[in-house]
Amino acid sequence: MDGAERSLRHTVFRVSEWKAGMKMAETTMSQKATLGGGCFWCTEAAFEQLDGVISVLPGYMGGHDPHPSYEAVCRGDSGHAEVVQIEFDPAKIDFETLLTAFFTIHDPTTLNRQGHDAGTQYRSAIFFHDAGQQAVAEAMISRLNSDGIWDSPIVTEVTPASTFFVAEGYHHQYFRRNPYQGYCMAVVAPKALKLRQVFAGQIKAG
Numbered sequence: 001m002d003g004a005e006r007s008l009r010h011t012v013f014r015v016s017e018w019k020a021g022m023k024m025a026e027t028t029m030s031q032k033a034t035l036g037g038g039c040f041w042c043t044e045a046a047f048e049q050l051d052g053v054i055s056v057l058p059g060y061m062g063g064h065d066p067h068p069s070y071e072a073v074c075r076g077d078s079g080h081a082e083v084v085q086i087e088f089d090p091a092k093i094d095f096e097t098l099l100t101a102f103f104t105i106h107d108p109t110t111l112n113r114q115g116h117d118a119g120t121q122y123r124s125a126i127f128f129h130d131a132g133q134q135a136v137a138e139a140m141i142s143r144l145n146s147d148g149i150w151d152s153p154i155v156t157e158v159t160p161a162s163t164f165f166v167a168e169g170y171h172h173q174y175f176r177r178n179p180y181q182g183y184c185m186a187v188v189a190p191k192a193l194k195l196r197q198v199f200a201g202q203i204k205a206g
Helices: 003-011 040-047 070-075 095-105 131-147 182-198
Strands: 031-037 053-061 081-088 124-128 157-160
Touching: 031 040, 031 095, 040 053, 040 081, 040 095, 040 182, 081 095, 081 124, 095 131, 095 182, 124 131, 131 157
Parallel strands: 124 157
Antiparallel strands: 031 081, 031 124, 053 081
8 A cells, every 4th residue: 555545544534623622413314425536437336335325326516507418518518527426324424534535536636637537527526515514625635735645736626516417327336237348347446446445444244
């Protein structure tokens, strides 16, 4: 494990500075997180493994087209990012841990690109649902930049959540249904495996 992965893994067990002296109210209600980290086939396959994650839906957010389609998003015509909307149980996993996983499985320093996938639809983005999520996201980005995890600064956008458009049905659980498809074997599988390795103690049983 290299230095970057060790530092990222360590953040799973660290308490953010913004939490110091604050008592967070416990709740049994589920919460949502919306994240864009490149192709949503990858992010869905990775996040659905985590204990405390109830569901992961692929979709689109952050654009101007009121009726985005996959084709329009892929062309860059709609302005949307490919995202996953995660429903999670905060009693089992918190937003900070989700963000640690998010930064583990993608490169947040490449503007509008993840590997060979290029375009604004693949931009790194955190769409926060409340002020608490915004604070956690901004604090983590600042800390990771200060720690020098990557050679280049993080370009992840942190913006308020807007309308979430659920992706077409054939995108749902794409990796589960197509594990031997070329892109899945070359790109999706390694990201899912990396998350299992870094978060070995937080993977769902079975």
